[in-house]
Amino acid sequence: MPVIGRLNIVVTGGAGFIGSHLCDRLVQKGHAVTCVDNLYTGRFENIRPLLNHRNFRFVEGDVREPLAVDGPVDRIYNLACPASPPHYQRDPIGTVKTCVLGALHALELARSTGARVLQASTSEVYGDPEIHPQPESYRGSVNTTGPRACYDEGKRCAEALFFDYRRMYGVPVKVARIFNTYGPRMLENDGRVISNFVVQALRNRPITLYGDGSQTRSFCYVEDLLNGLELLMESDDAVTGPFNLGNPREVTVKEIARMVLEQTGSRSRLAYHPLPQDDPRRRKPEIAAAAQALGWQPRVPLEDGLRSTIDYFALKVATPEVPRPAEKADAVVLANRPPRKRRTALSAVAGQA
Numbered sequence: 001m002p003v004i005g006r007l008n009i010v011v012t013g014g015a016g017f018i019g020s021h022l023c024d025r026l027v028q029k030g031h032a033v034t035c036v037d038n039l040y041t042g043r044f045e046n047i048r049p050l051l052n053h054r055n056f057r058f059v060e061g062d063v064r065e066p067l068a069v070d071g072p073v074d075r076i077y078n079l080a081c082p083a084s085p086p087h088y089q090r091d092p093i094g095t096v097k098t099c100v101l102g103a104l105h106a107l108e109l110a111r112s113t114g115a116r117v118l119q120a121s122t123s124e125v126y127g128d129p130e131i132h133p134q135p136e137s138y139r140g141s142v143n144t145t146g147p148r149a150c151y152d153e154g155k156r157c158a159e160a161l162f163f164d165y166r167r168m169y170g171v172p173v174k175v176a177r178i179f180n181t182y183g184p185r186m187l188e189n190d191g192r193v194i195s196n197f198v199v200q201a202l203r204n205r206p207i208t209l210y211g212d213g214s215q216t217r218s219f220c221y222v223e224d225l226l227n228g229l230e231l232l233m234e235s236d237d238a239v240t241g242p243f244n245l246g247n248p249r250e251v252t253v254k255e256i257a258r259m260v261l262e263q264t265g266s267r268s269r270l271a272y273h274p275l276p277q278d279d280p281r282r283r284k285p286e287i288a289a290a291a292q293a294l295g296w297q298p299r300v301p302l303e304d305g306l307r308s309t310i311d312y313f314a315l316k317v318a319t320p321e322v323p324r325p326a327e328k329a330d331a332v333v334l335a336n337r338p339p340r341k342r343r344t345a346l347s348a349v350a351g352q353a
């Protein structure tokens, strides 16, 4: 990766799982980072260590509204969006708006400041894939009317916007299709395989398997993903992607459960439940394009990544939640909150869903 000087970087969704690790890394590299997040699934404790850093600013804001960021901007990582099914399905219309309006507002900010902008897209754009593994050229198999469509179609529309902004206005865009990522700071109640299994195992509760557990996933450790995102962001303007970023090692969900049981020494048993609607049967990225264009490869073995994730959750499970601190008011810039009327409308919609 070329050596770059101090940059002004906006990370939307920077208080979330991936975003907070990204903020850590960018601040440590000497960049000035503005994190914009509405704390829908993000947590203040993820960014608390950064709050007193002179190169870090937290803006409590919503990407469904235009982004009000002062000063120069060189890079925008657009990560704001709930990523796990229970969270994005809780307010599906809000999710579509976050995907589509969030992308639009990130692109508008890039257009007005001359910044590069990277979209955190997803393997979900492939839906329940008919080909395996999935290369970037595969157009996907998404059920447009199912319960995952708010996320899948929202992310697909965001990709379309990114490439239209490039064609229409020459905005330097980058699109990463992220496959299942795991690591410390995942939410324990988000229904994702690894966090679910680890927390259940640590509590000696039954491990929830859907179907017969033979469906496959491939899991990328968060540090590996960050390397890919950064390499993509700092690649030449001609390099746009979309690029799959994920770990091609494919494992069945049942194998993961066994690995977690072994590493935690848990007494949990396996409990089988019906498969949810539109649950993908197989997921595995084809990563040759990212390897060739970016020189990127995931390096952290699943066993090692699982160990640090288990260590993180072991501490969390044993520690009560810390309330949001009083110092927040000094550290936080309140911006572009949706007007109260709109908020009410959104929660009314969520209540009907």
Ligand SMILES: NC(=O)c1ccc[n+]([C@@H]2O[C@H](COP(=O)([O-])OP(=O)(O)OC[C@H]3O[C@@H](n4cnc5c(N)ncnc54)[C@H](O)[C@@H]3O)[C@@H](O)[C@H]2O)c1
Pocket (backbone or CB within 6 Å): 012, 013, 014, 015, 016, 017, 018, 019, 036, 037, 038, 039, 040, 041, 042, 043, 061, 062, 063, 064, 078, 079, 080, 081, 082, 083, 084, 098, 102, 120, 121, 122, 123, 177, 178, 179, 180, 181, 182
């Ligand atoms: N984790 C994965 O395995 C994975 C896989 C594919 C794609 N992605 C994408 O990567 C990004 C980050 O995912 P994550 O796993 O860190 O999820 P996360 O839920 O932990 O983080 C998302 C962040 O976005 C914030 N957010 C949500 N809606 C917002 C809005 N309207 N305005 C401002 N902030 C908002 C949340 O509060 C949270 O901090 C998402 O865009 C997700 O779609 C993640």
